Amino acid sequence: MTLRKKQIYSAAEMDRAIGDMAAAIAAAFPISNGGCALVGIHQFGVPLAERLHDGIVKLTGSEPEFGKLDISMYRDDIGNRNPLPLIRETEIDFDINDRTIVLVDDVLSSGRTIRAALDALTDYGRPKAIRLAVLVDRGEPEYPIRADFVGFKVQLPADRKVAVSFDDDNRSGGIDEVDWTK
Amino acid sequence: MQWTKKDLLCLYDLSAEEIEFILDTAAEFKKVSQRRVKKVPALRGKTVVNLFVEPSTRTRVSFELAEQRLSADIVNMQAQSSSLLKGETLLDTVRNIEALQVDLIVMRHSAPGAQAFIARNLKCGVVNAGDGAHSHPTQALLDIFTIREKKGRVAGLNVAVIGDIIHSRVARSNIWGLLKLGAKVTVAGPATLVPREFEEIGVRVCHNLKDAVADADVVNLLRIQRERQTAGFFPSIGEYARFFGINNDTLKYMKPDALIMHPGPINRGVELTGDVADGEQSVILEQVTNGLAIRMAVLYLVAGCVKK
Numbered sequence: 001m002t003l004r005k006k007q008i009y010s011a012a013e014m015d016r017a018i019g020d021m022a023a024a025i026a027a028a029f030p031i032s033n034g035g036c037a038l039v040g041i042h043q044f045g046v047p048l049a050e051r052l053h054d055g056i057v058k059l060t061g062s063e064p065e066f067g068k069l070d071i072s073m074y075r076d077d078i079g080n081r082n083p084l085p086l087i088r089e090t091e092i093d094f095d096i097n098d099r100t101i102v103l104v105d106d107v108l109s110s111g112r113t114i115r116a117a118l119d120a121l122t123d124y125g126r127p128k129a130i131r132l133a134v135l136v137d138r139g140e141p142e143y144p145i146r147a148d149f150v151g152f153k154v155q156l157p158a159d160r161k162v163a164v165s166f167d168d169d170n171r172s173g174g175i176d177e178v179d180w181t182k
Numbered sequence: 183m184q185w186t187k188k189d190l191l192c193l194y195d196l197s198a199e200e201i202e203f204i205l206d207t208a209a210e211f212k213k214v215s216q217r218r219v220k221k222v223p224a225l226r227g228k229t230v231v232n233l234f235v236e237p238s239t240r241t242r243v244s245f246e247l248a249e250q251r252l253s254a255d256i257v258n259m260q261a262q263s264s265s266l267l268k269g270e271t272l273l274d275t276v277r278n279i280e281a282l283q284v285d286l287i288v289m290r291h292s293a294p295g296a297q298a299f300i301a302r303n304l305k306c307g308v309v310n311a312g313d314g315a316h317s318h319p320t321q322a323l324l325d326i327f328t329i330r331e332k333k334g335r336v337a338g339l340n341v342a343v344i345g346d347i348i349h350s351r352v353a354r355s356n357i358w359g360l361l362k363l364g365a366k367v368t369v370a371g372p373a374t375l376v377p378r379e380f381e382e383i384g385v386r387v388c389h390n391l392k393d394a395v396a397d398a399d400v401v402n403l404l405r406i407q408r409e410r411q412t413a414g415f416f417p418s419i420g421e422y423a424r425f426f427g428i429n430n431d432t433l434k435y436m437k438p439d440a441l442i443m444h445p446g447p448i449n450r451g452v453e454l455t456g457d458v459a460d461g462e463q464s465v466i467l468e469q470v471t472n473g474l475a476i477r478m479a480v481l482y483l484v485a486g487c488v489k490k
Binding site for chain 2 (some may be wrong): 019069072073074075078083084085086087088089090119121124125159
């Protein structure tokens, strides 16, 4: 199996998009109205959520609550696919009841991850509202899931993956189109 | 790495990475039981049969609860009320169970190797809840998880396992797991129950309690069964307690932060006094909590590898 990667957005373009998304989220949920809480979905939704969190702090001076969510226990395909990877850390140590939660993920494709994330959040409480922020929206979800804050809209054939990368310090690494061939 | 096995049979078969993988997975499942909604849909629609040919209360309840918290459907079968009494072979019994489209069998049996035998012959997953004196992998995993959680590591620690080592699957599984993760293991007890041969697998053998526990970071006490006294392994329970029981005086010559562990059920006044069992160094109840998390992790991982 060989891997062919082609960059579709540079690190600089990624930075700009993340900055725009942070501004849009800050504007949509002013602190005067209760603000919002960010919950990043593992794996790359977490560094993205951390970047958005920092962006919002810079813009507004206030810190939205921050959580991380691993949806492995809520997947709909356990036993149907390949072996399961390691479950990463879920940490939602604030009360989500009556709050506006912005779920953050790197790529929206089938929508099933978000479906699982909604089920997971529901086990933690009853938010006032849940919104979705994604860096890349592939535009053809299998489930009726829509993103509210989008960095890039990307249309690719189904056999291509979109890979968003961050380094260990959350710096943007660019967005690639990936072709897995046998 | 990824988990690729449909069965959990013995820690001897696992690499250090695989053991750590289970522990890391269990750390996340532990949080589920601490939430308001203590359930996740991970095993929804999957069927688990608890086949306890050798009876158990605590392990069976722990597995049952783990399965329920994973949203699985459960069937409990005990040997006393099963077709095994009518002379059906073990293999026929489990093949019949598999024919009901069961995904996992959690089994305890008095014959060592029984679970490995059926696992080879079944497509569904098999989790070993104890096979004779051979193996009790989930107990050792929860013990090691407890150690790792409390001490931050396993490698380099001195762990002393005290008691009826020769008859103990808990001891054997702990030894395999701890050695793989780099701990130094001492086994101790009366010479009739702790033969020198155990040195061949890389543990220190000791017949003196003080010698065994003075430098221990962790002391794991195994339950003494009354049947051993009648079989002549030691003169009396009282004598066992006098020479190998842990009390407040023992604690005085041990490390002050040494953990006191016991797989349960404890015999107060035998393996340890009530004071020690209820004292600050005891993590016995946490072992029970951690056992639930470990079993949820194991069931989740093996279920993910059972092919349709």
